[in-house]
Amino acid sequence: MAKDTISLSAPKRPGRRPGSNQTRQLILNAARGRFSEDGYAGTTIRGIASDAGVDSSLVMQFFGSKEDLFGAVMLITPHALSRFAEAFDGPEAGVGERVARAFLGIWEGDPADSEPLLAMLRGAMGNEQAATQLREFLEARITELPAARRDDKGESALRIALASSMLVGVTVGRRIVRVPALANGSAEALIHLLAPALQSILGDPDR
Template identity: 45%
Template sequence: MPEGPEDPEAPEYPGNAATGRRGRGRPAGARSGTAETRDRILAAARAEFSARGYDKTSIRSIARSAGVDAALVHHYFGAKEQVFAASIEMTFEPAFGVPDVLAAGPEGVGERLARFFVGIWENPVTRAPMLAVLRSAVTNETAAGVLRGIVLRRMLERVAAELKVPDPRLRAELAASQMLGIAMMRYIVRIEPLASADIEEVVRLVAPTLQRYLADPDPGAAVTG
């Protein structure tokens, strides 16, 4: 029997999801108080969203993959949007280390940042969930909101805080748009020759643009001057 849409009347289970404290009505018999169970749900959610995208993934499919009752997923995370946000935050945790790339100073920051992002995209472990969120954000406003709020906003605020240049937030957004655009063209649309270009060549060509965005006192001068 095909799986239907999410049940809007799925029960909620009060309690402290972070501590695993049992709330009234929590499903009995499940070992739901352990961090291991919560992590298993998150891992299953990441796999489901990566394979099926946001729209085609349901709480029930995540529960089946994790080997738990769907009510337990609701207990820990609430609605599908919250499960998606939590799984994507876990996926993008390495990206929150971007300020480490900037800590070495402005010289060469464009190349370091390009290499950092390319390394994440080229890693098969992190590529699949990142592709899932990028694909989903293009067609689904909920997924786009998660991308803006958890991935771009959190990451960009930390990047901008490290930049000692005018308009740091705008510059960080321009740098992010460059890298996300390359990801879209190389890994999703797969436009040639970019899709099969040597990764060192991609870094070499992109680094000067990122350098200008992030470190040049007047990033438009190199173009208009």
């Protein structure tokens, strides 16, 4: 498992490395981690480069600028995207549990799915680009509404926006602020409480 002199105290000669051209992905992963952990302003190109084991100028060469790199980090995977879309869509009965399950499922699964969201969320607090992107992501849940509900004076839009924001709040509490009760609680216990609350917002639009 441990090749002798692989990268411990590597002399770091300049020039292209033999073989391997996965460095770009390595940088992107490091950037994902940093941005999702420290937010936009708190993240440094040098820090990302250090995590990826490369020079900071290489990061610039690959991604152009810090802003552009952040944009690349915030790209949500199609997999995560479709899970959300499918959950909001579908029959009205059980929509609460379906949405709760889809949402929490993302955070229990592959970090490649959740880290862009976390980066977007954390970045949205201080970076206008991130705020816009998150806004558009949430808006997308709304514009994808079935036509039947699209002309109810914004009632449905409000319901979906509210439900989405509540889920954002759960993530803030669970992953960012780390409120013990939330961070330690099992996903099942959360779903059990979340589902009825979401159902009361997303369901019966005629009451």
